[in-house]
Amino acid sequence: MAPEMTTLKGKAFDRASLESLMRRRMFYTPSFDIYGGVSGLYDYGPPGSALTNNIIDVWRKHFVLRENMLEVDCTMLTPHEVLKTSGHVDKFADWMCKDPKTGEIFRADHLVEEVLEARIKGDKEARGEKIEVEEEDLKKKKKKVKNIAAVKLDDAVRDEYKEVLNKIDNYNGEELGLLMKKYDIRNPANNNELTPPVAFNLMFQTSIGPSSNLAGYLRPETAQGQFLNFAKLLEFNQQQMPFASASIGKSFRNEISPRQGLLRVREFLMAEIEHFVDPEGGKKHPYFDEVKDVELELLNRDVQLSGKADVETTTIGKAVETGLVDNETLGYFLARIQLFLLKIGIDPKKIRFRQHMANEMAHYAADCWDAELLTSFGWIECVGCADRSAYDLTVHMKKTGAPLVVREPRKEPLKIEEWQCDLDKKKFGPKFKKDGKTVEAAIEALSQDLREKLSLDLQKDGKITIDVPGVGEGKVEVPKELITIEKRTRVENVREYTPNVIEPSFGIGRIFYALCEHSYWSREQDEARGVLSFPPTIAPTKVLIVPLSSHADFKPFVRKLSNKLQDIGVSNRVDDSGASIGKRYSRNDELGTPLGITIDFQSVKDNTFTLRDRDSTEQVRGGLDEICAAISDLVEGREKWADISKRLPKFEGQEEGVGPS
Numbered sequence: 091m092a093p094e095m096t097t098l099k100g101k102a103f104d105r106a107s108l109e110s111l112m113r114r115r116m117f118y119t120p121s122f123d124i125y126g127g128v129s130g131l132y133d134y135g136p137p138g139s140a141l142t143n144n145i146i147d148v149w150r151k152h153f154v155l156r157e158n159m160l161e162v163d164c165t166m167l168t169p170h171e172v173l174k175t176s177g178h179v180d181k182f183a184d185w186m187c188k189d190p191k192t193g194e195i196f197r198a199d200h201l202v203e204e205v206l207e208a209r210i211k212g213d214k215e216a217r218g219e220k221i222e223v224e225e226e227d228l229k230k231k232k233k234k235v236k237n238i239a240a241v242k243l244d245d246a247v248r249d250e251y252k253e254v255l256n257k258i259d260n261y262n263g264e265e266l267g268l269l270m271k272k273y274d275i276r277n278p279a280n281n282n283e284l285t286p287p288v289a290f291n292l293m294f295q296t297s298i299g300p301s302s303n304l305a306g307y308l309r310p311e312t313a314q315g316q317f318l319n320f321a322k323l324l325e326f327n328q329q330q331m332p333f334a335s336a337s338i339g340k341s342f343r344n345e346i347s348p349r350q351g352l353l354r355v356r357e358f359l360m361a362e363i364e365h366f367v368d369p370e371g372g373k374k375h376p377y378f379d380e381v382k383d384v385e386l387e388l389l390n391r392d393v394q395l396s397g398k399a400d401v402e403t404t405t406i407g408k409a410v411e412t413g414l415v416d417n418e419t420l421g422y423f424l425a426r427i428q429l430f431l432l433k434i435g436i437d438p439k440k441i442r443f444r445q446h447m448a449n450e451m452a453h454y455a456a457d458c459w460d461a462e463l464l465t466s467f468g469w470i471e472c473v474g475c476a477d478r479s480a481y482d483l484t485v486h487m488k489k490t491g492a493p494l495v496v497r498e499p500r501k502e503p504l505k506i507e508e509w510q511c512d513l514d515k516k517k518f519g520p521k522f523k524k525d526g527k528t529v530e531a532a533i534e535a536l537s538q539d540l541r542e543k544l545s546l547d548l549q550k551d552g553k554i555t556i557d558v559p560g561v562g563e564g565k566v567e568v569p570k571e572l573i574t575i576e577k578r579t580r581v582e583n584v585r586e587y588t589p590n591v592i593e594p595s596f597g598i599g600r601i602f603y604a605l606c607e608h609s610y611w612s613r614e615q616d617e618a619r620g621v622l623s624f625p626p627t628i629a630p631t632k633v634l635i636v637p638l639s640s641h642a643d644f645k646p647f648v649r650k651l652s653n654k655l656q657d658i659g660v661s662n663r664v665d666d667s668g669a670s671i672g673k674r675y676s677r678n679d680e681l682g683t684p685l686g687i688t689i690d691f692q693s694v695k696d697n698t699f700t701l702r703d704r705d706s707t708e709q710v711r712g713g714l715d716e717i718c719a720a721i722s723d724l725v726e727g728r729e730k731w732a733d734i735s736k737r738l739p740k741f742e743g744q745e746e747g748v749g750p751s
C-alpha cells in the first residue's frame with residue numbers, strides 16, 4: 091500500500107476538491123462531453139494547455155537544449171510492417187477477461203489488484219485498523235463488489251495478498267488466471283465467473299489510403315520514428331557517437347479500462363529520448379560526473395521479489411558502481427529525470443525509481459527503471475527509463491537491409507583470421523537461376539565453425555551440402571567448381587557496430603496530474619480556497635493584474651503593465667471585475683498564478699505598484715521597471731521570492747480577506 095498523501099502543508103489531500111477545481115477552471119475536460127464522452131479521451135482547456143506547454147518548454151530546455159539532442163517530429167500513422175518488425179503487433183498487449191453473461195470486459199491485472207486491495211481494506215475495517223486516505227476510494231467500489239465485505243482475513247492470506255499486490259505488474263496471462271482461480275476473483279458487480287485472461291493488443295488499427303491495402307496503426311510510442319531515421323540522424327550528427335534524438339508528440343493506446351482520469355487514457359502526449367551509445371566499454375556517459383552525487387530513492391527488483399517495497403536512498407554514482415543500476419548512461423538519465431521533475435515542482439518526497447522485474451520488462455528491454463510519483467491513487471509510473479539494447483535497430487536492419495549501424499575508423503587495424511567463401515558468380519547464376527540470391531545469402535550466413543567443416547567436405551567429396559530453407563527440399567548441394575573455402579587473414583580498418591539505446595520516456599499527462607496533486611493545498615482560513623503552487627516557470631499564467639477598482643485613472647496603467655509584460659514574454663491576465671481584491675486573487679490561486687500586481691491610487695501618483703507572491707501573500711513595492719525585472723527573474727527561474735523580498739521594500743497594506751497562510 092502506498093503511504094498516505096498529504097498536501098504541501100501536511101494536511102490530508104482531498105482529491106474530490108482538486109478534481110472539482112480542475113473541472114471548474116477547465117484544466118481538462120472529457121472529450122465529446124455533450125455527446126456523453128468517450129472514456130479515456132480528454133481535452134485540455136486554457137490553463138491545462140498552457141501548463142502542458144510550459145512543462146514541455148522546461149523539458150526541451152532541460153534535455154534537448156542542454157545536450158544538443160536532435161529533435162524530430164515523425165508521423166503518428168505507422169504501417170503494419172514497421173510495428174510487426176518492432177514486435178508490437180505480436181506483443182504489445184494487456185490481459186483481458188470477460189463476463190460471458192453480461193459482456194463486461196476487465197483488465198485482468200487491474201481486477202486482481204482492485205479486488206485484493208478491497209479485501210485488505212475490508213479486513214482492516216473488521217480489525218478496526220486505520221484506513222489510508224487512498225483506500226477510502228475503495229469504499230465506493232465496495233458497494234459494487236458483492237463478494238467483498240468487512241471480513242477479517244487469515245494473517246497468512248493477508249500477507250499473501252500484499253505480496254501479490256507488490257508484484258502485480260510481474261504476472262503473465264496464465265499466472266493472472268491462476269490467481270483469479272486461487273482467490274476466487276469474479277465480476278465484482280454480480281459475482282459471475284470470468285473467462286480466463288486473453289491477450290488484447292493495445293494498438294488502434296486503421297488502413298492507409300483508399301484501397302485499404304496498406305494496414306497501419308496509430309503509433310503506441312514515438313520511438314519507432316526515431317529508430318527508422320537513425321542512419322540519417324547519425325549522418326546529420328557528422329557520424330559522432332554518442333548522440334540522442336528526441337521527440338514530443340501524441341501516442342495512442344486502446345487501453346482496456348481507462349481509469350484514474352489523466353493517468354490511463356487512450357491518447358496522450360509523450361516526450362521521448364533515444365540515446366544511442368556504443369555497447370562496448372560499459373556504456374559510459376560523458377557527463378556522468380555532473381550527476382553522480384544526485385541522491386535517488388531506488389526500489390530494486392530483489393526487494394520487490396521478496397514482496398517488500400523498501401526503498402534504498404543512494405547516490406546514482408554508488409548505484410552504478412555497485413551494479414544496482416546497470417550502466418552510467420542509464421544512471422545519468424535517472425538522475426536527470428529526477429532533476430527535471432524537481433524543476434517543474436514535483437514534491438521531492440514523492441519520487442522514487444522502481445526497477446522492472448524480469449517478466450514485467452517490455453519485450454525489447456535489457457534493464458528498466460520507472461520514475462514513480464506518489465499520488466492519491468498510489469505510486470504511478472510517470473517516466474519509464476529503459477535500456478532497449480540493440481533490439482530495435484537490429485530488427486529493422488534485418489528486415490529492410492538498411493545499414494542502421496555505426497562505422498568508425500579503427501585506431502589500430504584489426505587482423506582477423508577467418509574462413510572465407512568465394513563463389514564463381516558466372517557459374518553460380520546459371521546453376522541456381524532464380525534461387526541464386528537465396529543460396530548466396532545462406533552461404534554468406536554460414537558460421538566460421540561450419541565453414542571450417544565444409545572446407546574439409548569440399549576436399550573430401552568435391553561438394554558441400556547446406557541448409558537453404560525455401561529452396562527445393564531445404565538442402566542444396568554446391569559443387570567445388572562453384573565455391574572455394576579458405577582460411578585467410580582479413581585486415582579491418584573500420585569497426586562496425588549496432589548502438590544500444592537508452593530510452594527515457596515521459597508521459598506528460600501523468601506528470602501533469604501528479605504535479606497538480608503535489609501543488610494543491612488550501613488556505614488555513616478557508617478550506618474551500620484551493621491554491622495550486624506551481625513554480626513561476628511553469629504556471630499557466632504568470633501574473634494577474636488587479637486595478638484597485640474600475641476607476642478610469644487605472645486603465646492606462648493596466649494597459650502599460652500588460653503590454654510591457656507581454657513584450658518580455660510574460661503571460662498575464664487582467665481582472666478588473668468588481669469583486670474584492672481578495673476574491674480576485676483567490677480565483678487566481680486556483681489557476682496557480684504565482685504573482686499579482688495591484689494598481690492603486692499611489693500608482694497613479696508615483697508610478698509604483700505592489701507585487702504579491704501567491705504562496706506567502708507577501709507584497710513588495712517598486713517602480714514599473716523594478717517590478718518587471720523581478721517578475722522576469724522569477725519566471726525565468728533565476729531567483730526565488732525570498733530574493734525579491736530582500737531586494738524590494740515590503741508593502742504592508744493588508745489585502746482584503748487574505749492573511750498569511
Ligand SMILES: Nc1ncnc2c1ncn2[C@@H]1O[C@H](COP(=O)(O)OP(=O)(O)OP(=O)(O)O)[C@@H](O)[C@H]1O
Nearest residue numbers: 343345353354355358471472473474595596597600
Ligand atoms: N494509457 C496511458 N495514459 C497516460 N500515460 C501513459 C499511458 N501509457 C503510458 N503512459 C505514459 O507513457 C510513459 C512511457 O510508456 P511505457 O510504455 O513505458 O508505459 P507502460 O509501462 O506501458 O505504462 P503502464 O504499465 O502504466 O501501462 C509511461 O511512463 C506513462 O507516463
